[in-house]
Amino acid sequence: MKTISAVVEQYIKKKPFLQSALAQGIINLTSLSRQIRPEIQDQLGKEVRNGAIVMALKRLSDDLEFRATHRIVKVLKNIGExxxxxxxxxxxxxxxxxxxxxxxxxxxxxxxxxxxxxxxxxxxxxxxxxxxxxxxxxxxxxxxxxxxxxxxxxxxxxxxxxxxxxxxxxxxxxxxxxxxxxxxxxxxxxxxxxxxxxxxxxxxxxxxxxxxxxxxxxx
The missing domain is CATH 3.30.2130.10 (VC0802-like)
Structure with missing residues (x-):
């Protein structure tokens, strides 16, 4: 069974620039939740509250910030000539x-x-x-x-x-x-x-x- 978190994560992963911006914390999660809500509801086949999408985005942004940047930043700090x-x-x-x-x-x-x-x-x-x-x-x-x-x-x-x-x-x-x-x-x-x-x-x-x-x- 699909969960809100899983559907939200799948949506964000299909949009690389959005994923990166979310990882850096430069997006208003409430505004984003309103924008993506219709598609999330279509995927789940039921009504979804904005608050639930915001919570899914918050958990995802915290996770993405570590996964997407921790190892990359470690490499980039060692850029050579x-x-x-x-x-x-x-x-x-x-x-x-x-x-x-x-x-x-x-x-x-x-x-x-x-x-x-x-x-x-x-x-x-x-x-x-x-x-x-x-x-x-x-x-x-x-x-x-x-x-x-x-x-x-x-x-x-x-x-x-x-x-x-x-x-x-x-x-x-x-x-x-x-x-x-x-x-x-x-x-x-x-x-x-x-x-x-x-x-x-x-x-x-x-x-x-x-x-x-x-x-x-x-x-």
Missing amino acids: ITVRSSLTDYTFLISETILQNQGKLVEEVHRNQDVFYTSSRGVNELNIVVSNKLNAVVENLFSGERMSQKAEDLASITVKLPAENVSVPGIYYFIFQRLAWEGIVLYEVISTTNEFTILVSEEQVDQAFTVIKDLKSL
């Missing part, structure tokens, strides 16, 4: 039979210019390349025969080194990206390895994004 690079260009090319060969030529060029930034990721249909602006002419020459689907200039990257335990704690990336989203920061790319990730943002928003990430260490 944060590296910022500016003057970057983001290219996206469609996959072709020749694209890896051209990418190999680009890597050779990067090795001859150790001061430049370069990173790449490959999906099923696209190849993404991020380079320092000074390599734009090189990329566009080497990939002139490829199909470019997107190019964005004047970007900056923020690379964050995470502690090794990040792979065993669910919600790390959600927790970080949620805060960036709340600040209205647009992510052009997200590139990750096991213990670090890089985000690509406009140069206009890089200072704001850096502050958001740096402040995670003091939660």
Whole structure:
């Protein structure tokens, strides 16, 4: 038999931003209970008092605050080096039979210019390349025969080194990206390895994004 608490928890879990806001105690529970009451009643098939929903939300928020943030905050307090690079260009090319060969030529060029930034990721249909602006002419020459689907200039990257335990704690990336989203920061790319990730943002928003990430260490 369904209980009010179980139905309320299921409703909140389907809405990640609401779940996080509830965990942080920044939502008026009485107002929220009035808003979700019709759906809770539909799920239970009976009349439900607002007070009962408020109590379920209160218990859930107390539990979520510990479950959702305790382990995550512990990891984020141990964030390592944060590296910022500016003057970057983001290219996206469609996959072709020749694209890896051209990418190999680009890597050779990067090795001859150790001061430049370069990173790449490959999906099923696209190849993404991020380079320092000074390599734009090189990329566009080497990939002139490829199909470019997107190019964005004047970007900056923020690379964050995470502690090794990040792979065993669910919600790390959600927790970080949620805060960036709340600040209205647009992510052009997200590139990750096991213990670090890089985000690509406009140069206009890089200072704001850096502050958001740096402040995670003091939660």
